[in-house]
Amino acid sequence: MSVRIASSALYERLTLGWAPWDRREADLGDPDPWLHAQLHPGSEPAALRTRLAALETLELTPKALFDRYLPPRAQRRDPQVRREYRRRARTIYRQAFAARVLRGLHSPWQLRELLVDFWFNHFNVFAGKGLCRLWVGAFETQAIRPHVFGRFRDLLLATARHPAMLFYLDNWLNTAPGSPGARGRMRGLNENYAREVMELHTIGLGYTQADVAGATHLLTGWGLDRRTGFAFDPDRHDFSSQTVLGRRFSGGEAEVFAFLDFLAAHPATARHVSREMARYFVADRPADALVDHMAANFLSSKGDLRALTGAMIEHPAFARAAARRDKFRTPYRYVLATLRACGCEVREFRPLIGILRRLGQPLYGCLSPNGWPSTASAWLSPDALAARLDFAVALGGGWLPLDPGRPRGEPYVIIAPAAGDSFWGRRERAAWAAAPQRLRPAVRLGAPAMQYC
Amino acid sequence: MRRRAFLKLAAAGTLGWRSTAWGWAARATAPGPRLAVVFLRGAADGLNVVVPYTEDEYHEYRPTIALAQPGGRGGVLDLDGRFGLHPALSPLLDLWRRRELAFVHACGSPDPDRSHFEAQAYMETATPGVRTTRSGWLNRLAAALDLRHAAQTVAFGANEPLIVRGPAPTTTFPAGRGALRPQPLDRDPVRRAFDPLYRDDPRLGEIYAEALHTRATLLAAARREGADADNGAGDPAGFPGDAERAGRIMAGDRHLRLVFFSLGGWDTHVDEGAAQGTLAARLAPLGRGLMALRAALGRSWRETVVLVVSEFGRTAHENGNRGTDHGHGNVHWVLGGAVRGGRVYGTWPGLAESALYQGRDLAVTTDFRSVIDVLLANHLGLSPHARERVLPGFGRGHKGLDGLLA
Known part of the structure; x- marks a missing residue:
């Protein structure tokens, strides 16, 4: 694979945004080895694995979740028991949320994290519907995550047989x-x-x-x-x-x-899936040539999703789009990008659950089966922009209680973007310099360039 | 808004909230009739709100939660000799007598879904049975009324509800006690930090200007009208406070045409109560809030209609926990200066076992969309073509609703 593109643009488009601990990758000159690695991810770092291991509901089967988190049949009509179990069941959601965010923040395999977001959304299930509240995390772990570089057929079957989908x-x-x-x-x-x-x-x-x-x-x-x-x-x-x-x-x-x-294996599936993926990664209205190229790859590779992802990235339309940095970030991608830019250690996830709701995209919270849209027209509005800027000020200023180990109101120190980043130009540097010290992180996190990838 | 307008706006922003009207009247459509929608999330028990107290089955089905006959202890407030109002709503009785309050009973969604989320979504998109609709009907209504400014369609509360989602610009406005507390972007230093980044941005500049403009407009209207009334005491909590604030904003800014509220806590599976109890405790602030909205609107009440809806009704029979479970038909409320109230509209199917939907719930004899359609036609003056845009695929008539709006 060979992609000719400024590495920072490529990086923004294929990750959840630049993070201080990814410095070396962001500075790399030749993107090909990085891309190859992203398409063939290895294991997660030990520190991340330790934190994930503390989330004890993460690896439970749907049956175990059902048995442990639903009241026994005999007590099911007792309102007090129901309330108590409902409260307990919320930990499952919180842990699934925490796992997704922790991986988004700390996994070096960023492309995989984006693909999990994309494919979950493609096969959306909704945490608010009955038993799905127990199973959305399991659905992601068991039906989506293992298959994002596998075969489409296996992904489809895994979702078709998963209790979360059968119920939803x-x-x-x-x-x-x-x-x-x-x-x-x-x-x-x-x-x-x-x-x-x-x-x-x-x-x-x-x-x-x-x-x-x-x-x-x-x-x-x-x-x-x-x-x-x-x-x-x-x-x-x-x-x-x-x-x-x-x-x-x-x-x-x-x-x-x-x-x-x-x-x-249907040719219409090749086109439909290719178009949806291109819409998420490349452009709100992907070019037919790109979709054709991807669909042909899908058919010839018999639905090999690693090959499909690679075919999308190597197509010239991808490099052109990434260089323009014109994909408006969904609220999820925006929040993760700002947290990564701050180098946040998130230990309290509840504020983030509320923020994603406020920004209109609660995680696992899309009611309708078509999933969240990935296009600017769905997310860009005056109210949404105001909410993002309010959030940028609160986060950058250190006002969100995400890390109990950190003093409240201590602004994050955000390292300025790499010198070669054409999206941090004169205007941005001037605004940064003119802003009072305590608002500089907000300027960085709220800037127009941050709204796009 | 191009750059010059933005500069004027930025200048106005730094001068304070009171200077709001830069070129705004030219951009916004003319003032006109208003609509407020109040969504009772969780399925309010309509049979205990507008009570068919003359029917024996009502008392038979609900041994512990039925409301007493009018005149009895905790009894309903008689409306028309047939239906009675829950006593917690006594402030509304005055409206009923003035014929500014009407009900449409046995109203609801043609879709049988009894899941809160799905039924709420269907009622917000107004496309029952179609799960993939992305826009809400208030958003489509904003487009049909050509409301081009976000400050003309306001959902109160932190999160944007589905009913206002879609291509037309709308906004949220905080609810609750801290609603007027400045958000970061309301502070001058924050705006000064962001202005140079956004001012000339070709993609986001206008949207940023619009965002500032919207907040400034709504805050200015709320503060101007409320400064004396509040007397420094702060807003009352809950719906009465939100409704009063919304009324003030609407009275202060006549370009604001569509507003939305939602109230939770109606899912009374357990210990619903009768004259007192869980349901009564929800109804009382709702009634007070609607009266506060009316008072704050002042003369604008004449051009306002308030529609109160809930996703579905509750079972005709009470359950084993002295509550009710998810049902079907419900009562929808229509209030306002332009309403021909003092009547229960719709077609009452009765509570006889054979008349119940699936043998358990009040039947739906009026599609909730026909109530909306009457409002669109007779209150907001939309053409059939425009109504079709707001209620796609809904072509049915207004049986039982004749005369609801003059």
Whole structure:
């Protein structure tokens, strides 16, 4: 791979922003070895691993989370017990949040962190919906993270079988009417997942209602075992054959796999996934040439996501876009970039949960299955900009209680950007010099250049 | 706003909050009718708000939480011989008598979803059943009314709710006791530090100017009108304080056309209470707040409609915890100087077992969008084409709502 681009521009676009502990990488002259490493990440540093290991809910299975954090059946109607368990369950969310932020701050494998953000969002689940509040972190750890450099087919299957997705898009309820297993809430069709797995996860628009109906029947019985793990229930499945997108599937569990394989390899999926990825990494309106290039790579590599990511980065459109630094940071990327620029040691995560909510992008908090948009039009408004600048002043001034070891109100010392950074020009240097000492960090964190990557 | 306007703005900013009107009238659309939406998050129990007290089933279904007949101890306040108002809302009775308060009963979403989040989202996007809508209906309404300035559409509270999200400029304004406390960007030294960075920025300069302008406009309106009334005492907490402040801002700035509030705490699964208790404790400040809004609006009340909604109703029967669970149909409230109140609108389906939705909930006989549509047409004067932009795909009529607005 060979990319010709100023390393600082490349770095801003493919990381969560420059951080003092990444100094050497940021200064590197030839980006290719760095890029190669980012595409083939190694293990995380010991200090980060130690902090992650302290988050005891992080590696729990959905079943373990369910058993430990839901009240026993006999006490489930007792309001006091419910409240207590609800309170306990919030630690799971906080730990998932902490893990995401810690990795974003301290992992040297920054491209992987961006890809986790992108793919989680592509297969969005919402922490506010019922049992998903227990499972969003597990979903990220188990279904998303292991596959961001793997095969799209494996990623799709991991999400399709994860309890968080089965619950979020209701397929655990999807039941063939009149089937032997139909009872209670599970007595009819639910087309929610069948529609979104096509429209959002794979082929995009271009299906008909008949395709949704066929896929819904095919996906009956694809659900949860006692609400804790994936299970296929033949008693609720419709074994008749179905036609979806011009392909005939006979019934049965193996045919559901065949259907997901078919979707994963579909040319429309190659284009849809490529466009979404290019929108996140390259441009709000990605050029057709770039999407074509990526889609061709997706098809020839059989959905190899490492190859797809590399194909995107090596395309000239990527270097051109990165050099313009014109991708408006989403609130998530902005907050992480400012924390990294400060070199923050975050030990208290609650203030950040509130700030992401205030900036409009609570982590794991997107209700709708299409996930958060990544385009400027969705995030750039007067109110949003004011909120970012208020936050920049509070953070830069050391007023946010993120690190109990640090005196309140002590401004962060932010090292000035590298001399070659064309986005920190005369205007920025003059504003920095003119600002009172205590507001200099805010000038750095709130500057227009910081809003973009 | 181009550079010259910005310089004027920057100059105004350093002079203090009172100088606000630089070229603003020219940019903003003319003053006109206002709409306030109050969202009761958590599903308010409409059957205990506007109570069908004459129906035997009501008392039968709710042995511990039913409200008593009018005149009884803690009894409902009779509205029309058929429905009675929760006694905690007694301040509103005056409005009812003045015919400035109407209700639409058995109102709600055609979507059967009983999840708070999804039902709230559907009510905020006004596209029930469509999960992927990204814009809220108040945002689309701001566009339809050609409200080009963020300070014309204001959501009170720290976080931007879905109902105002979308391409049209809108803003949030803090709620609660500290609402008028300066934020960092309200301080002169902070603005002076950011001004040189943003002033000429081709991508963000205008948006930055707009952000400052919006805050200055709203704060100025709040302070100008409130200086005497407050008498240094600070705002009352909770909704009455927020509503009063919003009323002041709206009275002070007639370009502000659309406002939004949300109130939590309506999810009364446990110990809902009757004349007193959890629900009563939520209703009392709501009633006081609506009256405070009216008082603060002064003459503007005549051009204002307030719509109070909640994502769905609650079960007709009380549950095993002396509360109610997630249901379906609810009561929506319509208040204002222009409302033809003193009537319960809609089509009352009754509480007979056979009339209940899925055998358990008040049925929905009026789609919540038809109430909105009546407001759009008869209060805000939108054409059918513009209404279609605000309520895409909603083509149904206004059965049971004739005369709600003159």
